[in-house]
Structures are given as C-alpha cells and as structure tokens.
Amino acid sequence: MAQAEREKLSVAMFPWLAHGHITPFLELAKRLTSDDQVGVDVIVHLVSTPVNLAAIAHRQTARIRLVELHLPALPDLPPALHTTKHLPARLMPVLKRACDLSAPRFGALLDELRPDVLLYDFLQPWAPLEAAARGVPAAHFSTCSAAATAFFVHCLSADRAPRAFPFEAISLGSAEEEAKYTALFAIREDNNSLVSERDRLLLSLARSSGFVAVKTCADIERKYVDYLSELVGGKDIIPCGPLLVDYGDGEPQHGTGESGEPNRVMRWLDGQEPGTVLLASFGSEYFMSEQQIAQMARGLELSGERFVWVVRFPKSPDEDRDAARALPRGFAPARGLVVEGWAPQRRILSHPSCGAFLTHCGWSSVLESLSAGVPMVALPLHIDQPLNANLAAELGAAARVPQERFGEFRAEDVARAVRGAMRGEESQKVRRRARELREVVARNDANDTQIGALVERMARLCGKGQGSQVAVPN
Numbered sequence: 001m002a003q004a005e006r007e008k009l010s011v012a013m014f015p016w017l018a019h020g021h022i023t024p025f026l027e028l029a030k031r032l033t034s035d036d037q038v039g040v041d042v043i044v045h046l047v048s049t050p051v052n053l054a055a056i057a058h059r060q061t062a063r064i065r066l067v068e069l070h071l072p073a074l075p076d077l078p079p080a081l082h083t084t085k086h087l088p089a090r091l092m093p094v095l096k097r098a099c100d101l102s103a104p105r106f107g108a109l110l111d112e113l114r115p116d117v118l119l120y121d122f123l124q125p126w127a128p129l130e131a132a133a134r135g136v137p138a139a140h141f142s143t144c145s146a147a148a149t150a151f152f153v154h155c156l157s158a159d160r161a162p163r164a165f166p167f168e169a170i171s172l173g174s175a176e177e178e179a180k181y182t183a184l185f186a187i188r189e190d191n192n193s194l195v196s197e198r199d200r201l202l203l204s205l206a207r208s209s210g211f212v213a214v215k216t217c218a219d220i221e222r223k224y225v226d227y228l229s230e231l232v233g234g235k236d237i238i239p240c241g242p243l244l245v246d247y248g249d250g251e252p253q254h255g256t257g258e259s260g261e262p263n264r265v266m267r268w269l270d271g272q273e274p275g276t277v278l279l280a281s282f283g284s285e286y287f288m289s290e291q292q293i294a295q296m297a298r299g300l301e302l303s304g305e306r307f308v309w310v311v312r313f314p315k316s317p318d319e320d321r322d323a324a325r326a327l328p329r330g331f332a333p334a335r336g337l338v339v340e341g342w343a344p345q346r347r348i349l350s351h352p353s354c355g356a357f358l359t360h361c362g363w364s365s366v367l368e369s370l371s372a373g374v375p376m377v378a379l380p381l382h383i384d385q386p387l388n389a390n391l392a393a394e395l396g397a398a399a400r401v402p403q404e405r406f407g408e409f410r411a412e413d414v415a416r417a418v419r420g421a422m423r424g425e426e427s428q429k430v431r432r433r434a435r436e437l438r439e440v441v442a443r444n445d446a447n448d449t450q451i452g453a454l455v456e457r458m459a460r461l462c463g464k465g466q467g468s469q470v471a472v473p474n
Helices: 020-033 050-055 089-103 103-113 127-132 146-156 175-183 199-206 218-231 261-271 290-303 343-352 363-372 385-394 411-422 425-445 446-463
Strands: 007-013 042-047 064-068 117-120 138-142 213-214 236-239 275-282 306-311 336-340 352-361 376-378 399-402
Touching: 007 020, 007 103, 007 446, 020 042, 020 050, 020 064, 020 138, 020 363, 020 446, 042 050, 042 103, 042 175, 042 446, 050 064, 103 127, 117 127, 117 236, 117 376, 117 446, 127 138, 127 261, 138 446, 146 199, 146 218, 199 236, 213 218, 218 236, 218 425, 236 446, 261 306, 261 336, 261 343, 275 343, 275 411, 290 306, 290 411, 306 343, 343 352, 343 363, 352 363, 352 411, 363 385, 363 425, 376 385, 376 411, 399 425
Parallel strands: 007 042, 007 117, 042 064, 117 138, 138 213, 213 236, 275 306, 275 352, 306 336, 352 376, 376 399
Antiparallel strands: none
C-alpha cells in the first residue's frame, strides 16, 4: 500500500503509575508503532506523571510520545511520590485518590490530544468515561495473566453466591478461602476513596468497548482466556503476546537510572559452570520484612547452591516502616553474589550459568523465566502472585516453596525447594518442560498477527476498519 493510502491511528495509553504496568504498555506501544503494521500508521501518546516519564524519556520516539499528567496536590504526596516506586505502603490509597482526582485533567489532555482510541489500566475505571464523553472509544489492556484476572473477576462478582474457582490447578482452596484472600486487598475500603476498591477491576472490564487486550500467550492460557471472556459478557479477549522487553547492552536498563552493577554481575556469571546458579529476585517494588530477609538469607546459605540474590531496602526511614533495613548481621555468602536495588533480570536468566529462578511470580517475571527456559522456584508474596505461581506449576515449569500463609516461609523450606530445582531427577523433568515452554513463548512473542489483530480491532472501534463497533460505557 502506498504511503499516502495508509490510515492514521492515534492511540492514547494510560497505564497505572507503576513500573510493572508502564513497561508492558510501553512495549506494546513499540510494537504497535512498528512498520510491520501494514496499512496503518500508529501514533501512541503514553500518559503518566512527570516522575514516571523522566525514567523512560529515552524511549520516546517520533511515534511514541510521552505526555505529562500532573496530579492534584495532596498531603504527604509530593510530585516525587506520584509513582509507586519508593512509595510507602500507607500512601498507596492517597496515590489512588490523587489519580482519581486527576480525571478532569486527564479529560483535558484527551481534548488536546484528540486520540482515535484509548487503552487504559484497571485502576482507572473513570478513564473510559472521560473518553466516552468526548466520543473516544476505550479498551482495557491487562498487564496481568488471564488466569489471575479471571480469578479475581470470578471472586468479586456480586450477582451470585460464592463458589470455588472452576480450575482446580490454580485454585486457592474453597470458595470461602478464595473470597477471604480476595478481601485482603480487593475489598479494602478507604474512607476518602472516590472509587470502591472492590469495583475498580469490574468496572474497568465492563466499560471496555467490545474487547479486552491481555499481555499473555494464548498457547499457555487458552482455557483462562476463554473463561475470562465468559465472565465479561462474551467480549473478545485479544492476547498480545508476552511483550518481552529487549534491553540492549547500550540502553539504560529498567528505566530507573540504577545500574545495579550489571557488568559485575555478568562477569561473575561468566566464571560459573552452566546451570549452577540460582537467581533470587522478588520484584521491583516489594520490600521484604526483617524476618523474611533473615529466613531468605539462611535458606540460600543452607541450600549450598551458588546464587545471585537481588535485594531491596527502603531509601528513607518512612518509606516502609515494616521493611528490613539491611542484611542479617554476619551474613557473608561465600557461594553467592548479593546485588542491592536492581540487576539485569532477563540477561541473568538467559545466561548459560543460570539454572533456576527463585521468584515472587509477578507475571512479567514468570514470562521472562519461561522465555529463557529456566525453571522456577515459586515463592508468591501477595496480590496476583499465588495465581501465577499455581499457573507456572500447572505448566510443569515451577516447584513451590511451602507456605502456611503467603509471605510466611521458613529457611529450611527455601533450601529444600532450591536444591530440588537445581539437582536431582525432578529438576531434570522441570528443566525439560521449561525448555519446551521457551519455544512456545518465543513463538508467541514473534507472532505479529496478535498485534495486528489489536490494531484492526482498535481501528474498527473508531470507524476506520471494516464497520464500526463503538460502544459507550455505562
């Protein structure tokens, strides 16, 4: 098709104010704006707060434009905390409230940008209403697994009596146990909240026009994709692939400005035997308690395995009052490397010396581990992580660290699970399965037809495709 005949599609993106959400949106933007989308020139306007955009300024291109959203001033929430990074847990409700209060400003940005379509995140169910008021169709993009999303929609739906999640492999127990777990965070109310915590996800999905996009591989989550579609009234679920970020050696890593001494880590790995190193890392925004740090340190030592442990501590006394401030006194591992803050996770997982991944099972971490063909030792801590851990185990790519309650674990159990993943007959079985899944994830990541399907559906939403499916949310 000649350049003059190519249609233009302007997409506004509005991820939640967290690195773990912004990164998948940004990777999706990169793929949407590639020249592979035949017949359509996509321009993306990614909206976030200045502190978040400063960390990804190097990712701006002629087709990916970063747009600042300034949140209202609230007590104890300066602009430097208009992000979940380094945000004290007690201020999370305040950040959500400030984001909710920014709805008029977000609407003004839509007036200025005049996008054809909006892709938004689950914590801002008012975003599609602002878009609809301006005649802009909007669709939900989920950065969580289809399994976890389906689980929470199943548990939060209020039009029926509680019943157990129908997929036993990732179920958390009885209907009562699942409802209790969901209530720990999803039904917690803030007296000043403008949106009920229980309703954020449900409203975001209900207000999605015609379809819901999900960061996932259809080949590994097909039954959960189908069930999620059923739960959201038959809307199509469009898998967008794993959206793996390819960090080049010369590109700023992680978007944080923190080097994490990646060269030192990679040099250390170069000196180890193939498959002999455990990577232990628990996400970019979680601080372990003093007890958790102590049990983890002892567990890694007891395992007798070589390891790279990525550990995070708060930068200020008020950042997280319950978090550990340092490694246990006297902890000086002879067989391991401790990295504070951040390390190049994908590069470590892809290194020949990496034999297993002790992980919290955040969805991006699960997909990165699968993409590297590295088996997981699952230690989920909260939110969607237990569901992702169960999914990884169902796929045959993960072993579990026993926990009576999520977030509570013993050093001896960590050591036993790590040894089991790194050596022995069972480890060989899990490693073989991880290598098989590596091919599945690679195939999905290279599948441009998934992104093409999303472009086509967005174009149809705004009347640029074959027919129109514009729907105004309630």
